[in-house]
Amino acid sequence: MTAVCPSPHHEDDVVLLGHGAGGRLTAELLDALVLPALDGQSGPLEDAALLPGHPDLVVSTDSFVVSPLFFPGGDIGSLAVNGTVNDLAMRGARPIALSVALVVEEGLPLAQLRAVVESMGKAAREAGVPVVTGDTKVVGRGAADRVFVTTTGVGQRRLGLRPSAALARPGDAVLLSGPIGLHGTTVLSTREGLGFESDIASDSRPLHGLVAALGPLGEQVHTLRDPTRGGLAAALNEIARDSRIAVEIDEDAVPVPRAVAAACDLLGLDPLVVANEGCLVAFVAQEAADAALTALRSRPEGRDAVRIGEVSADGPAGRVVLRTLVGARRVVDLPIGELLPRIC
Amino acid sequence: MTAVCPSPHHEDDVVLLGHGAGGRLTAELLDALVLPALDGQSGPLEDAALLPGHPDLVVSTDSFVVSPLFFPGGDIGSLAVNGTVNDLAMRGARPIALSVALVVEEGLPLAQLRAVVESMGKAAREAGVPVVTGDTKVVGRGAADRVFVTTTGVGQRRLGLRPSAALARPGDAVLLSGPIGLHGTTVLSTREGLGFESDIASDSRPLHGLVAALGPLGEQVHTLRDPTRGGLAAALNEIARDSRIAVEIDEDAVPVPRAVAAACDLLGLDPLVVANEGCLVAFVAQEAADAALTALRSRPEGRDAVRIGEVSADGPAGRVVLRTLVGARRVVDLPIGELLPRIC
Structure with a gap:
């Protein structure tokens, strides 16, 4: 490198x-x-960090710079709340407090700011987490693009759930809670006026309910990750690197909605690298795979959960391989740079 | 209103x-x-919020958009760390973890980004707090001004210290830990090339050591606040409002460095509304005032601590009055709008 x-x-x-x-x-x-x-x-780079001296608490932060501010299925406000709730959930935590910091461009219509903040409030209520503190800065025209939102969350880990990007093991089943590619293609199509946005919507939503459903499986749940920036390809590569394992997935098992596939064809994008905001990847012990799928499917946001592959017993550490529809095998790399700017 | x-x-x-x-x-x-x-x-609007279910933990967040990025006495990196450490300290807490989120403009020299991040690391080490997690977003040229930094901190409250903006009481002594106006005038002078920046430097520094020194006074320390945006005028007005008390301070007791006074004269600014990043205001019980001053002066950053006034026994709630050098009394209002944009 x-x-x-x-x-x-x-x-x-x-x-x-x-x-x-x-x-x-x-x-x-x-x-x-x-x-x-x-x-x-x-490494391992986790979605959320343990709070020193408080092993049951985790903390996570993310800045959101998505453009446009509003898109089918969400907006920068709900995206910021759900994104941080999900980063906490990927460490097995339920959110107990959020903070919100806004950087606003002078001249932003107050009605737009109000809509963003009200959307944050609604998303926080739906996720059951209070916004306990915040900050607002204003910069001159042209010094920022409308509004940037930084959310930080503190979460309390569930008894028994201790997932980490470093804990995937040979033999693990790789599960995916829902279809991929909706968020990235929706935002891009809306921004560029490509027309797909009438058929698709962002999957932005909180995932801690899915994680709660996995709670009874305890330490059989080895790794959880929501494949946001860099998509499923980045998530699997990071887990393969941090756990020093090889992952194999089946192309025909990965659910790609028809409109996402069409948008990706037009744009020359691989759906595997498109950002998601409402699904998760779970690496679970082989013997717990069926119970984990049943648990995920018990909730509406996990209705379409599927098994997409497994950790191979003897592959080279850090490698992710896709078994294609025609029976070939191709290596799935970590995306190099920016395919979809300002998607979150 | x-x-x-x-x-x-x-x-x-x-x-x-x-x-x-x-x-x-x-x-x-x-x-x-x-x-x-x-x-x-x-209200009361505190510098940091209590973490629900964990009464000894507080959380605070701030975005920093200061321009220029580097100025005498500091830069956006150290300012962001110290600012959040201080917001935690004003609730009687020592910092136990920080998160850092960066929004970076495409084209920023990597050397500048490196300098900012290294300054954050140095400030965090000096304050004794680990940076446990972070995020980096990049936006296109012109969509942000170089770099914005959002820091969030979690702090552990010291045994016995429970200061709040709502706890100032009639008879309290009002203490100030050092001179005012240095940060705001330094940043403004540097940005505009006014020349004062060769004589003054920002007072940006962590204040949790001062708060630790006040620890033995326990609940006799009613209110702590660092007078950042809006300066001493805003801090005193917020405390007067949230505690429903009246504050009187003496103009000749408030330390204003000569170069700050000169810069304020030139710019038509009242030093009372200029932002500070390295001093605090303490409202303490009358009988603890001398001990509190001694404690503040025991540390280098509180060497120049002074008593500047008191909470009057019967003034109208929410009013702040300045007793001027010539014996007059004038009301100190909450500043209305933006006198010094992008100072922090």
Whole structure:
């Protein structure tokens, strides 16, 4: 892997859109620049961190810069709340408090700001989590694009659930709670006026209910991840890397809605790299796979849950392989850079 | 007070710079739009909120949009860390974890991003708090101004310290830990090239050590606040409002460095409304005032601590009065709008 971050010899290097895309450039930026400066550890990169001294509490933060602000199935407000609720849920936690920080561009219609904030309030009530504190900054016209939202959440872990990106094991079943590609294609189609947005909507929604349904399986649930930036391809690659295992999935088992497939065909995108905001991947012990699928399907947001593959017994660590419809095998890489900017 | 936020009849109202200035417009935006949507309560507005179900833990969040990114005495990175550490400290808490979310403009030199992140790491180490999680988003050129930083902190309250903006009482002594006006005038002078920046520097620094020094005074420490946006005037007005008390301070007791006074003269600013990032106001029981001053002065960052006034026994609730050098009395109002944009 080539380092793209500046040594003292590359002081003219600049930030690229791809550095925020959740793919290989993002990983390199983190490894070469951010984590060393902040005394962070390289991997496993979890969706939420344990709170020091409080092993049952986790904390997660995300900035949301999606454009447009409003799209079928959601808006930047509900997306910010659901996204942080889901990052907590992926560590087996229910959300107990959210904070909200807004950076607003001067001149934003107050009616739009009101709509965003009211959507946040509604999403928080639906997820059962209070917004306990916040901040609002205003910058001049042209210094930001309308509004950016940063949500931080604190969550309480459920008794027994201790999933981590580093805990997937050979033999694990790989489950997916619903169809992929809806969020990314909806936002892109809305922004660019491609017309697909009349047929599809973002899947943005809270996933902690699904995680609660998995609770009785306890430590048989090894890894949970919501495949947001970088899509299913990034999520599986990160888990394969952090757990040092190889993953194999079946192309025909991965549910891709017809309109998502059509949009991806037009745009030359692989649905596996398109962001999702309302499904999760679960790596569970082989013997718990059926019970986990039943638990996921017991809730509306997991109705279409399927098994898409498994952790191979002896594949090379870090590799993700797709078994295609025609029986071929192809390696699924971590996406390199930015295919879909400002999708979340 | 006239509402400035839109009823359905004012859909053409827009966000103004003053809505983010920490003064009256900010308060109106919060009361009329943000808090109702998020089911928040109107006042007391604290620097940090209690974590539901965990009465010893507090959480605070702030976005930082300061321009320029680097200025004498600090930069956006150290400012973001210290600012959140201080918001936790004002609730009597020591910081136990920080999260960091970056929104970066495409094209930012990686060397600048590196400098900001390294400054955050250094400030976090100096404050003794780990950065446990983070997020990085990149937006296209022109969609943000270089980099915005949102820090969220979780803090553990010290045994016995339970300060709140609502707990100031008649007879309390009003203490100030150091001189005012340095941060705001330094940033403004640097941005505009006014020349004062060679004589002054931001006071940005962590204040939890000062709060620790006040720890032995326990519940005699009624209220702590760091006078950031809106300056000392906003801090005292918020405390007077939330505690339903009247505050009187002496103009000649408030330390204003010579260069700050000169810059304020040139700019037509009242030093009382200029943002600070390294001092605090403490309302303490009359009988604990001397001990509190001694405690503050025991640390370098409180060396210049002074008593600036008191809570009057019978003044009208919510009023802040300045006794001037010539013996007059003038009301100190909550600043209305934006005097110093993008100062933090």
